[in-house]
Amino acid sequence: MRYAYQEAIVALGARPAEETARTIGEFWNEHNGSSASNLLDVGSADGAATEAILSFTKNIRFDSVVVVEPDLSLCDIAVARISVGTGRVVGVSSIDHAGGGFAHVLASHVLYHFSDLKEAIIDFAGRLSHSGLLTTVVRSTTCDTFLLRSLSCRRTAETARINESKVMAAFRGAGLDPVVEYVQRLVSFPREQYRAGVPDGALKQFLEFAMRLDVAGPLDQEARGLLNEMIMTRTVGDVISFSLRDMIVFGCRVDCDGSHSARMTW
Incomplete structure (x- = not known):
């Protein structure tokens, strides 16, 4: 695909x-x-x-x-x-x-x-x-899109x-x-697009594409936890930035x- x-x-x-x-x-x-x-x-x-x-x-x-x-x-x-x-x-x-x-x-x-x-x-x-x-x-x-995809497919x-x-x-x-x-x-997104662990707007679209959720399906609890940790480490002030x-x-x-x-x- x-x-x-x-x-x-x-x-x-x-x-x-x-x-x-x-x-x-x-x-x-x-x-x-x-x-x-x-x-x-x-x-x-x-x-x-x-x-x-x-x-x-x-x-x-x-x-x-x-x-x-x-x-x-x-x-x-x-x-x-x-x-x-x-x-x-x-x-x-x-x-x-x-x-x-x-x-x-x-x-x-x-x-x-x-x-x-x-x-x-x-x-x-x-x-x-x-x-x-x-x-x-x-x-x-080492690209963040690869690391994000790895969360959904468990690939190193x-x-x-x-x-x-x-x-x-x-x-x-x-x-x-x-x-x-x-x-x-x-590529950066407003911090307000990630509230209570739920992405929204352009950030949501970016994550869905990077993790190929159309193929992988919804993230399990472990993957959601890892995603939250990753987003927290890439948040500075009011901006979330991915490399x-x-x-x-x-x-x-x-x-x-x-x-x-x-x-x-x-």
């Missing part, structure tokens, strides 16, 4: 944060210089994340962009949004129709939706050009299906040399001979 992107954007605010977009854009500028390029954007959602990134890549001319988004209504929005200032933009509903030979493959907060992390990275690597760059963004296991950083070490291992297994950057920001920490992994192919392709499912 995929995250409800539109609800997540409302709950978390602008996505991605400007710092994440700038970090990616500046890395791409250094990698590309001023040359023409093309981009495969996997799981673009409404295109907001990619639009933000491209605003920091003024030195790169993107002649073509392929958007992969299985939600066709979001795909149309993404194509229209990314088309501003770029060349030809095409939307497809499946990565099977995306093709290859891309200078950039971007997968921002979508690795959670692939059943096999290693297979997904191999697939992405196989779609790169000779000197292409794969960029993925996942939440760090070590047992998580996707964590830092597993992503790095997947990059190396696909013949990519990984470079890691971390970006951290805060959101992105892990950005860039990877170029070490061995450029041959390619890989694997069928991916959402």
Whole structure:
């Protein structure tokens, strides 16, 4: 099951944060210089994340962009949004129709939706050009959204299906040399939105999304107690603040001979 992107954007605010977009854009500028390029954007959602990134890549001319988004209504929005200032933009509903030979493959907060992390990275690597760059963004296991999710699913950083070490291992297994950057920001809510242990308003929406309560169901008594403790430690004065920490992994192919392709499912 995929995250409800539109609800997540409302709950978390602008996505991605400007710092994440700038970090990616500046890395791409250094990698590309001023040359023409093309981009495969996997799981673009409404295109907001990619639009933000491209605003920091003024030195790169993107002649073509392929958007992969299985939600066709979001795909149309993404194509229209990314088309501003770029060349030809095409939307497809499946990565099977995306093709290859891309200078950039971007997968921002979508690795959670692939059943096999290693297979997904191999697939992405196989779609790169000779000197292409794969960029993925996942939440760090020190991100508060991960810690909140752990309350509802009883999963630790070590047992998580996707964590830092597993992503790095997947990059190396696909013949990519990984470079890691971390970006951290805060999202804050008024203290009045948490009274007598009951969240309300935007805080309630944020917690429901972060803990995936649509999947996990209501919290048990132990989890509610842990949540209350967590909120108390993140309350200063009249403000409750959570730390959101992105892990950005860039990877170029070490061995450029041959390619890989694997069928991916959402």
